[in-house]
Amino acid sequence: MIVSAIRRAWLLPSIDWIEFIRFTCPNHEVKLQRMKINRVSVWQLDLPLHKPYWLSGGRLKFELLDSTLVRIDTDAGVSGWGEGCPWGVTYLPAFGKGIRAGFEELAPLLIGKDPRQLDAINRIMDLALPGHPYVKSAIDIACWDIAGKSSGLPICELLGAREPDPVPIASSVSTGSPREMLDEVQRFRDLGYRVHSCKVGADVSMDIERINLLAANERDGEIMFYDANRAWLPREAITVLNSVSGLTSWFEQPCETLDEIAQVRRRTRYPICVDEGLHSMDDLIRIQHDGIAELVNIKINRVGGLTKARRLRDFCLATGITMLIMDTGGSVVSDTGVAHFAQTIPASSCLGVWSCQEMVSVDPAPGQGARNVDGCFSAPDLPGLGVEPELALLGNPVATY
Numbered sequence: 440m441i442v443s444a445i446r447r448a449w450l451l452p453s454i455d456w457i458e459f460i461r462f463t464c465p466n467h468e469v470k471l472q473r474m475k476i477n478r479v480s481v482w483q484l485d486l487p488l489h490k491p492y493w494l495s496g497g498r499l500k501f502e503l504l505d506s507t508l509v510r511i512d513t514d515a516g517v518s519g520w521g522e523g524c525p526w527g528v529t530y531l532p533a534f535g536k537g538i539r540a541g542f543e544e545l546a547p548l549l550i551g552k553d554p555r556q557l558d559a560i561n562r563i564m565d566l567a568l569p570g571h572p573y574v575k576s577a578i579d580i581a582c583w584d585i586a587g588k589s590s591g592l593p594i595c596e597l598l599g600a601r602e603p604d605p606v607p608i609a610s611s612v613s614t615g616s617p618r619e620m621l622d623e624v625q626r627f628r629d630l631g632y633r634v635h636s637c638k639v640g641a642d643v644s645m646d647i648e649r650i651n652l653l654a655a656n657e658r659d660g661e662i663m664f665y666d667a668n669r670a671w672l673p674r675e676a677i678t679v680l681n682s683v684s685g686l687t688s689w690f691e692q693p694c695e696t697l698d699e700i701a702q703v704r705r706r707t708r709y710p711i712c713v714d715e716g717l718h719s720m721d722d723l724i725r726i727q728h729d730g731i732a733e734l735v736n737i738k739i740n741r742v743g744g745l746t747k748a749r750r751l752r753d754f755c756l757a758t759g760i761t762m763l764i765m766d767t768g769g770s771v772v773s774d775t776g777v778a779h780f781a782q783t784i785p786a787s788s789c790l791g792v793w794s795c796q797e798m799v800s801v802d803p804a805p806g807q808g809a810r811n812v813d814g815c816f817s818a819p820d821l822p823g824l825g826v827e828p829e830l831a832l833l834g835n836p837v838a839t840y
């Protein structure tokens with residue numbers, strides 16, 4: 440009788456399943472307790488860089504990041520935090536005001552939903568607003584924070600379990616003269632860094648000089664990789680990669696498009712990493728299927744959050760693609776989401792993360808979250824994200840839903 444009742448009830452469009460099971464199975468203890476989002480609060484936070492930063496061969500300059508922090512509250516009294524922060528307005532097709540506009544569209548749809556149902560939350564967002572991964576990422580991370588707090592587990596445990604080793608932090612060495620870049624590498628060495636992302640691109644002769652000097656000064660146990668951030672034409676990338684020898688690392692995003700990188704891949708022998716060209720599973724499938732790159736840089740904001748990054752991670756693990764895990768910018772809130780995610784990946788498949796917090800002069804959660812310890816990040820051993828921004832440092836929300 441119960442089975443036939445369930446079959447009939449399944450046809451009803453809006454049945455409350457928990458109430459239905461309670462009614463049909465009065466002696467069965469239903470342990471799932473509903474939790475509903477009842478408020479979404481949004482803050483804007485300026486993150487000035489300690490000093491101007493150039494990348495893509497010096498054609499792009501950055502001095503200030505426009506970050507958006509979100510706190511999602513629930514009727515169970517559990518709250519979660521997330522952050523969306525593009526690297527300025529010229530790096531990728533995203534900007535801070537766009538994230539906050541995205542909340543106007545998505546936040547009202549979240550009210551009443553269970554934040555722990557991450558796939559369902561993402562489907563709701565994707566149906567209502569195609570694209571716009573940066574706003575979805577902030578929401579997704581806040582929901583993971585709630586899922587962790589409500590289960591008493593750090594996010595890394597929910598994402599698959601914490602790997603034992605901390606994850607090396609890659610420096611971000613601004614484009615400059617060869618000597619200036621080597622001095623900057625030394626500054627990061629003094630902070631404990633052993634992985635260095637050296638920004639090249641645009642000037643072929645100078646790039647060869649930069650790479651040769653940096654490689655000649657690489658120390659045992661260090662990794663220096665060379666990131667053009669899309670700046671080279673295929674002709675330029677092929678010339679540079681075939682003019683330097685003896686490197687044991689890789690080149691990152693040499694050209695603008697996957698088609699161009701595929702050309703470079705066919706005519707050179709160093710491993711290549713795709714960063715700015717990876718936005719979706721479609722991109723990753725093409726990178727793997729066409730043999731375009733051996734590494735990818737998964738930036739959590741750019742791919743739409745931890746839920747979608749998890750799918751990319753699993754594809755990479757299944758197909759032997761090595762990963763770097765980063766965000767596009769942000770405070771310790773973003774960095775800590777990165778730390779949780781990166782620490783679920785075996786060390787041989789995750790070569791580094793990035794710590795944006797060390798490049799900005801504002802910290803909304805002093806002393807909390809993932810911090811540089813001997814050049815590495817570890818995810819906090821607290822339920823959820825493990826970071827609670829101080830409201831006194833954020834001021835008033837710019838929007839509440």
Ligand code: MG
Binds near residue numbers: 668691692714715736
């Ligand atoms: Mg990069």
